[in-house]
Amino acid sequence: MDKVNLAEKLDTFSEHWSPRIVGSYNGNDIMVVKAEGEFTWHSHPETDDFFLVLKGEIDIELRDQTVTLGPGEIFVVPKGVEHRPVARCEAHLMIIEPAGTPNTGDPETAVTKVTI
Amino acid sequence: MDKVNLAEKLDTFSEHWSPRIVGSYNGNDIMVVKAEGEFTWHSHPETDDFFLVLKGEIDIELRDQTVTLGPGEIFVVPKGVEHRPVARCEAHLMIIEPAGTPNTGDPETAVTKVTI
Numbered sequence: 621m622d623k624v625n626l627a628e629k630l631d632t633f634s635e636h637w638s639p640r641i642v643g644s645y646n647g648n649d650i651m652v653v654k655a656e657g658e659f660t661w662h663s664h665p666e667t668d669d670f671f672l673v674l675k676g677e678i679d680i681e682l683r684d685q686t687v688t689l690g691p692g693e694i695f696v697v698p699k700g701v702e703h704r705p706v707a708r709c710e711a712h713l714m715i716i717e718p719a720g721t722p723n724t725g726d727p728e729t730a731v732t733k734v735t736i
Numbered sequence: 737m738d739k740v741n742l743a744e745k746l747d748t749f750s751e752h753w754s755p756r757i758v759g760s761y762n763g764n765d766i767m768v769v770k771a772e773g774e775f776t777w778h779s780h781p782e783t784d785d786f787f788l789v790l791k792g793e794i795d796i797e798l799r800d801q802t803v804t805l806g807p808g809e810i811f812v813v814p815k816g817v818e819h820r821p822v823a824r825c826e827a828h829l830m831i832i833e834p835a836g837t838p839n840t841g842d843p844e845t846a847v848t849k850v851t852i
Contacts, residue, residue, distance in 0.1 A: 623803050623811045645786045645812050645832065648762075670761045672788075672830075674808065687739050692790065694830075695739045696761050714788075714810075716761065716832075 626652055626674055630712050632736055639715060639723055641735040649719045649733060655707040662702065662725030667718050669697040676711030680704075742768055742790055746828050748852055755831060755839055757851040765835045765849060771823040778818065778841030783834050785813040792827030796820075 624642045629652050633640060636656045643650035655678055671680065673689045680687045680695055681704040687695050697703045717723075722730030740758045745768050749756060752772045759766035771794055787796065789805045796803045796811055797820040803811050813819045833839075838846030 621798070621801075621803070621811075621814065621817075623805055623809050626808045626810065643810060643812055644784075646764075646784045646815075646834070650786075650810065650812070668760075668762045670766075682737070685737075687737070689739055692742045693739050694742065694759060694766065695737075696759055696766070698737065699762075701737075718762070 624650075626714055627712075629736055630654065630674070636710070637723070638731050639733050641733050644719070645716070647719055648716050649721075651715050651717070651733060653713050653715055654710060655705055655713060656710040657707065659705045660724055660729070661704045663700055664697075664717070664721060664725050665700050667721055668699050669703070670716040671695045671697070671705075672714040674712040674714060676707065676709055678711045678713065679706045679708075681706055740766075742830055743828075745852055746770065746790070752826070753839070754847050755849050757849050760835070761832070763835055764832050765837075767831050767833070767849065769829050769831055770826060771821055771829060772826040773823065775821045776840055776845070777820045779816055780813075780833070780837060780841050781816050783837055784815050785819070786832040787811045787813070787821075788830040790828040790830055792823065792825055794827045794829065795822045795824075797822055 639651040639653040672694045755767040755769040788810045
């Protein structure tokens with residue numbers, strides 16, 4: 621049972637849109653991710669999607685609005701709602717999803733989430 | 737669907753050890769809490785307990801070790817593990833628990849969690 625320093629974990633990799641698992645909570649993966657540029661439009665039919673910005677700024681584009689998040693701000697995309705994260709400059713996030721959730725909403729295109 | 741600025745929510749109240757609900761994720765309450773002094777020893781038999789420090793420092797005392805958390809650090813107390821949070825000075829946290837979880841581990845002594 622160790623604590624996790626999120627910034628230290630983020631310092632260990634540089635890839636964008638490639639979540640790293642840093643902890644577990646009731647079957648959910650706690651992850652950090654570096655975002656830059658446009659991710660793909662997707663939704664998660666079975667789960668909400670939790671975002672906390674640690675550094676930088678990210679737009680969570682929804683079909684009818686865009687939610688811009690800065691450090692210390694959270695947003696939960698409800699299950700089934702289409703969204704596209706877009707970061708004009710590199711942003712660092714903590715995200716939470718049930719273990720095994722494909723980050724693109726589609727197992728075919730999802731990245732493998734590595735534990736660090 | 738609004739974003740939540742955690743610091744702005746924390747600015748709206750001053751009570752210690754009185755979590756405020758600021759969001760929901762898959763049936764879990766996302767809460768902010770101000771901690772100062774010693775909380776009670778307790779455990780949650782049915783759920784892990786997620787802590788993220790936003791400001792200040794907190795000790796999560798376990799029976800066999802103490803985990804000291806500063807800003808940007810997370811710790812998950814596994815279900816059933818006795819713990820006591822202690823903050824020498826005021827600390828601000830984000831915590832996540834399934835909706836309805838008593839903060840003391842005991843519905844008799846738990847505070848009512850208010851949504852803000």
